Amino acid sequence: xxxxSIIYRREIGAYLRSPFAWVIAALVLLVNGVVFRGYVLxxxxxxxxxxxxxxxxxxxxxxxxxxxxxxxxxxxxxxxxSMVLLNTSxxxxxxxxxxxxxxALTFLAILLALTxxxxxxxxxxxxxxSGQILVGYVGLLLLxxxxxSIGIFASSLVKNQLLAAIIATVIVVLLVFLFQFAKTLxxxxxSVLQDLDLWxxxxxxxxxxxVLNLKDLIYYVAVIYFFLLLSVKTLEAKRWQ
Amino acid sequence: MAMRTASPWWxxxxxxxxxxxxxxxxxxxxxxxxxxxxxxxxxxxxPVLGVTALRAWTTVRxxxxxxxxxxxxxxxHAGTVVALxxxxxxxxxxxxxxxxxxxxxxxGAITVLYAVLILVSVVPxxxxxxxxxxxxxxxxxxxxxxxAGVDYIRVRDVSWSGLSIAFATSLLFVTCQVAKDRNVxxxxxxxxxxxxxxxxxxxxxPRPTR
Numbered sequence: 001x002x003x004x005s006i007i008y009r010r011e012i013g014a015y016l017r018s019p020f021a022w023v024i025a026a027l028v029l030l031v032n033g034v035v036f037r038g039y040v041l042x043x044x045x046x047x048x049x050x051x052x053x054x055x056x057x058x059x060x061x062x063x064x065x066x067x068x069x070x071x072x073x074x075x076x077x078x079x080x081x082s083m084v085l086l087n088t089s090x091x092x093x094x095x096x097x098x099x100x101x102x103x104a105l106t107f108l109a110i111l112l113a114l115t116x117x118x119x120x121x122x123x124x125x126x127x128x129x130s131g132q133i134l135v136g137y138v139g140l141l142l143l144x145x146x147x148x149s150i151g152i153f154a155s156s157l158v159k160n161q162l163l164a165a166i167i168a169t170v171i172v173v174l175l176v177f178l179f180q181f182a183k184t185l186x187x188x189x190x191s192v193l194q195d196l197d198l199w200x201x202x203x204x205x206x207x208x209x210x211v212l213n214l215k216d217l218i219y220y221v222a223v224i225y226f227f228l229l230l231s232v233k234t235l236e237a238k239r240w241q
Numbered sequence: 242m243a244m245r246t247a248s249p250w251w252x253x254x255x256x257x258x259x260x261x262x263x264x265x266x267x268x269x270x271x272x273x274x275x276x277x278x279x280x281x282x283x284x285x286x287x288p289v290l291g292v293t294a295l296r297a298w299t300t301v302r303x304x305x306x307x308x309x310x311x312x313x314x315x316x317x318h319a320g321t322v323v324a325l326x327x328x329x330x331x332x333x334x335x336x337x338x339x340x341x342x343x344x345x346x347x348x349g350a351i352t353v354l355y356a357v358l359i360l361v362s363v364v365p366x367x368x369x370x371x372x373x374x375x376x377x378x379x380x381x382x383x384x385x386x387x388x389a390g391v392d393y394i395r396v397r398d399v400s401w402s403g404l405s406i407a408f409a410t411s412l413l414f415v416t417c418q419v420a421k422d423r424n425v426x427x428x429x430x431x432x433x434x435x436x437x438x439x440x441x442x443x444x445x446x447p448r449p450t451r
Contacts, residue, residue, distance in 0.1 A: 048430055131429030188352075195417040210430025215420035222413045229409045233402040237368075 003091045007099025008106075011073070015107045021069070028065045028111050032058060036118045047126025048210070054118055055136040055208045059199065062112070062144045063172060069108060070151025071165040073100045074235070078159045093235040097228055101145075101152055108144045112137060132210030139207020142220035146198060147172055149227035156234040172198070198223070244391040247299040247311055247382055250375040252292050253366055256318060259288030260363070263325065289325070293318040302383050306393035313400055314369060320362030327355035357411040364410075365403030372399040 015021040035057040040050060074096075077083040086096055119133045147168075154168035155161075175198035182193035194201055206216040266280025296315040303311055329335050331351050341347045372395060 129429055129431065132431075135429055192414065192418070195421055196413075210428065212427045212429060214423075214425040215417070218420040219417050222416045226409050226413045230406060233406055236402060237372075237399065 004095045004099045004102075007091065007096055008103050011100050011103030012106060015069075015103065020072075021107060024065060024068045025107075025111055025114075028061055029114055031064075032061050032115050032118070035061070040118075047122055047128050048132060050126065051119055051122050051128050051132055051136065051210075052208055054122065055140065056204070058115065058140055059143055059203055059208065062108070062140050063147050063176075063199075065108060065111060066144045066147025067151050067165060067168045067172060069104045070148045071155050071168050072161050073104065073152050074155040074231070075159055075161045075164040076155075079161065087239060093239075094232045096235065097152060097156075097231045101148060101228060104148045104152075105141075105145055108148065109141060112140055112144070129210070135207055135210050135212050138212075139203055139216070142207070142217070142224075143199070143203050146220050146223045146227070149224045149231070150175075153227045153231045153234065156231040156238070176200070195219070244310075244373050244396075245307075245377045245382055246373060246391060247303045247307055248296060248314070248378075249380050250370060250373070250378040252295055253314070253370045255288050256292040256321075256366070257363075259285050259292070260321065260359075261285075263289065267328075286325075289318075289322065293322055299381070299383075306391050309393050310369070310373075310391055310396050313396065314366060317362045317366045317369075317400075320358055324355040324358035324362060327351050327358065331355070353415060357415070360411055361404055361407040364407035365400040368399045368403035368406075369396055372396055 036054060039057055040053045045053075074083070077086060116133075116137075119128075119136070122128060123130075123133065150171050151164075151168040154171065155164045157167060158164050175196070178193050179197035179200035182190045182197065185193065202213075202216040202219050205211070206213045262280050263285030266277050266282075266285050270276035270280050293315070296311060296318055300308060300311040300315050328351075330339065331348050335341075336344060336347070
């Protein structure tokens, strides 16, 4: 626990000191604001629908931010040679992965918290429940966490950061469009693939509309656990090389 | 580090191809009798059973760490064979033989079981083969080198990793399926009023108010 905490604090410090992280933060907030003004607000709709559109747009931004925040986490250590220090220190691979994951998640949560003024504007000007805002943000955080875990896994695979970003993007795109692919199938395969879809089934049909489904919560937790486990196992395997 | 195992690298490839043909035979040609026998039986089952028997032979013929590696691979192959037997019990032949009445329940339980068993049997083999490499493993080698030719601890760790990944994948599938069936849902998006009022919208919308 102490080792995880040390790695967490080190990573958070690295995020706060790194201009790259602030550029990502600025970019995310800018894109979110522009999309809110240019796509979410125009037209006349139910305020609950406006909030849905906000979460729809924000989910894309969160996916983008998730990949950007995570692809460097382990590949950078390997490229700079500091992975050797981590490997030789009394820290388990799982502690490295969990510490880095929670640091990235904290930064992402701060970014999400900074976008709260947009749904509050909708609440002031229209009539929506606080529950819908809360559920939407829980969904965004879970989606972001899942993307971060995928990004960390991609980062653990290769030393090249660009390649890690590409691998993470490919996995995310595959998982997002799994639902579209599943529609072309039938029977058990269709059902299984639809259940594994990252966005259409578990975010768009649930959290985005203010519907809290137990299955969506469990799905995201399972995906996060799965990819973090893969990352740990990849790091263990790399020790042998 | 290349390792000199008793069995060649291509044995696992033949096993994998056999499994693939078994899958093709059952999924694509399951309704055509002749094609099913050719793909599932000749191209699928024969290589799978043949390689499993081969592993048993290489396990018996070796000793020490080399034997432990062969035994690990044999266990994985045996797991796959058991999974195929379980699959056979979900077919019409299996159901008729066992006289199962509650087909839906039986099919669901056994399908999950054989899918998980195949996963936990195949993934470790894949990772073990990656860790062993192909160099110096072109043919059968029963030369008595003791344990010098292999690094068993490395192979053991990799196979445990494979097992963990396979179980985690199974957990992901099963959890999602159970969560979907036992889902609890709560809609917090609208005020609980008897009828929607004007204040609930900023203006008219083509979408009906729920």
